[in-house]
Amino acid sequence: MEYRLVKSDRTMFSKYFATYYRNNWFRPSWDDLTKVLSNSDDGYWVYAGEDKAAGVYMPDRSIGLVFGIPPYSITTELIHFLKGYAITTWNLTKELQANNVLDEQESAYRDTGFVWIGSRQCMLRPTEQLKASMNINYVDRKPAIEDMSRIVEVFSKAYANGPDEREEGGYAEDLIRYFDQVPEKLLEASSVIYDRTTEEIAGACLISMWEGLPLVYSIAVLQQHRGERLATAMLDKALTVLEPDYPVLRLFVTRGNQAELLYKKKGFLSGGEYHHYKYTIE
Template identity: 40%
Template sequence: MMNVELLFAETPVFETERLILRQLDLSDLDAYFEFASDPVVSLHTLWDRHETIVDTESYLQSVVDKHKARQAFRWGIIYKPDQKLIGRTGFISWDLRHSHAEIGFAIGSEYWNKGIITEATEEIIRYGFEHLGLNRIEGRCNYNNTGSARVMEKLGMKLEGILRDQLKIKGTFMNQKLYSILKCDYETDDNEAPFSLLEADQRTYSTYFATYRKNIWFRPSWLFVHNMMLEACNCYWVIQNNQRIAGISIEDNTIGSLFIIPPCDTLSVDLVSFLRDYVLEISTDKNRVEAYNVLHEHMGAFKSVGFDLVSTRKCMIRPTEKISISALNEFISVRPEPEHLSKMVLLMEEAYRGGMEEEDLDTYRRDLTYYFEHNKQEHLVDASTVLIHRETNEIIGLCLVSLWEEIPLIYEIAVTPTYCNQGIGRHMLCKAIHHLESVYEVIRLFVTSGNKAEYLYSSVGFLSGEETSHLVYQGKEK
C-alpha cells in the first residue's frame, strides 16, 4: 500500500543541479499567476488560463485544501539561476489501496525546451517508487499536446492508449493520451544500457545497408546499392551494449532510411525517442524533426513518440515489351521539346490542381527544366509523349521518361481533366513500355498512396513495391 503518511510527515524538499522543489502554497501567488496567465502555457492543457490573480488564488487554495485532506501533493519548481518559481509538478491524485498515483506538471513558456520539467518530475517519480511504495505512476495529456507527451516519454513512461472524448475541455470533448510507468519498468530502466551514435565507416555501412535495408525501390542489384551508398554521407550506427543494432542517416532536423541489424528484429519506441531527442538537440530548429523513407513496419514506433504522417509513396515496376498501343485519332503524338515547356507547365497546373501532387508554377517549371537538361538520350525522348489536340493545338497530355539509377522511370505523367478517363494515360504508358523494350528490361514509376492513378498503373501491369513514408515531429517540451 502507498505510504502517504511518510509524504506528509517529511514534506520533502528536493534539489537538483538547477532546481529546488518544495511544497506549493499561497505564498506563490504572484509568481504562479505570471505563468498561469500566459495563453501559450494553457493552450493545450487540461485547465483554463488564469484571467485574473483571483483565479490563481482560488487554484492555490484548492492545492492547500487537497494537501490538508491528504488527497494530493504539488511541488513548486524554483529555478536556481533566476531564484524564482517557474512551474509546478507533483501527484495530483492517488489510490492508496492499489498503490498508484497520477502526475501533473506545468511550466512557464520561456523555460520550455530546457529539460526542466523532466529534471523535476524525475525526482517525483524516484521518490514515489523508492519511498512511497507506489507500484504505478500515470499521466495524461490532450491528444495534441506533443510537448507534455514528449516529457512523459523522456521519463520512461509508456503510451497505453487513447481515452476517446474523455474530458470536456474549454467546451470541447478531447481525446486523452494515457501514459504510465510501473515500478518494474523503473527498476529495469535503471539497468538498461543506453543508446549511442557512432559515425560509420562508409564502406562497412554500405555493406550493411545493401544487406539489411529492404530494396523496396527495385534497385538493380545488391552491388548497385552498395556502390551507391559509398557516396552517401552523415551515416551513423546506433549502438547498444557495444553492438550495432541499427543504421541511420542524420542531418539538420532530419533522419532517414533507418534499418535494423539482426539479431535485433524490431524498432523500439525508446530508440525512436532517442533519435528524435538527439536530432532536436543538435539541430537549428529545436522543435521539428523530419523522418524520410520510413518503412511500413516502423510507422507505429514513430507515431507513438509524436510523429505525424505527411505522405506515403511506393515504387512500381513493370517489364518492357512489345504491346499494342490504342489509336487516338483526335490527337497528334510528338516528342517533348523545350519549346513545349510553357504549355506543359500550364497543363500540369490544371491536371494537378486540388490533388495530392499539386505544386506551384515555379516548381513545375523547375522540374521540367531539369528534365530537358538531363534526359537527352534518343530512346528516352522517343518513349516520351506530348499529346496535342488536332483542332485546338492545345497540349492535353504528357508522359516524360527519364533514366534513374540505370533504369527508365516515368518522370511525369499528366492529362488535362477534360480528357481524363478516355484512355490517354494508358496510351502514353503503353507507348513507353513498347518503345523501351529493345533497350531496357523494366521501367519504374513512383506513386503517392491514395492517388487514383495507382489503379491505372496496376491495370497496365505495374507491380507495387512496399510503402515508405515521410513523417514530421513538431512540438515543444512544456
C-alpha cells in the same frame, strides 16, 4: 536500454544499408544498392552498449532510412532516442522530418509523437511490344524544350489540389534539368499529347533515367481530357519504345493519386510503401 550514435564509415554503412534496409527490391543490381549512400557522410550507427544495433541516415536535419541490425529491430525506444538526439544536436525549435519510414516501423514513430504526412510506393513492369492505343482525336509528339511552358501548364493544372501539387516554379526548374539530361532514346519514349482539332495540349508523359533503368518522371492528363485513355496510350508507347533496350519501366506514385489504379491495371507491381512522418516541437 542506453543508445549512442557513432559516425559510420561510408563503405561499411552502404553495405549494411544494402543488406538490412528492406524495400530495395526495385534497384537493378547489388552494385546499385551499395552505391545509394556510398558518397554520403550522413550515415550513423546506433549502438546498444557495445552492439551495433541499427543504422540511420541523417541529412538536412531529418532522419530516415532507419534499419535494424539483427538481432535488433526498430523499436519505439530507439526512435525516441533518435528524435531526442536530432532535436538537441541541431537545436530544432519547429519540427523534425522522418523520411522513408517502412510499414513495420510506423508504430514506433507514431508512439514517439510523429504524425503521418504522406506515402509513396515504387512500382515496376516489364517492357514489351504493345499495340498502339492512341485515341484518333489526339496526336502524340515527342517532347521538346520548346514545349516546356505547355508541359508546366499540364502538370500545374493536373496536380492542383492533389497530393503531388507543387509551386509552378518547381515544375519549370525540374523540366529545365530534365531536358538538359534526358537521353534521346527516353525522349522518344516520352509523349506530349495534343487535341487534333484545337491543338490544345491534353497531357504529357516524360521518361527519365534513374540508376541505369528508365523511370516515369511525370505523367498527367488535364481534367477535361480524362476518360479518353490518354494515360494508358502514353504508357503503352513508353513500354513499347523502351522494350528493345531496357527490361523494365519503373515509377513512383503518391498515395491518393488516382493514377495508382491505372498502374495496377497496366500490370505494374508495387514493392510496398515508403512513409513520410513529421514531429512538431512544442
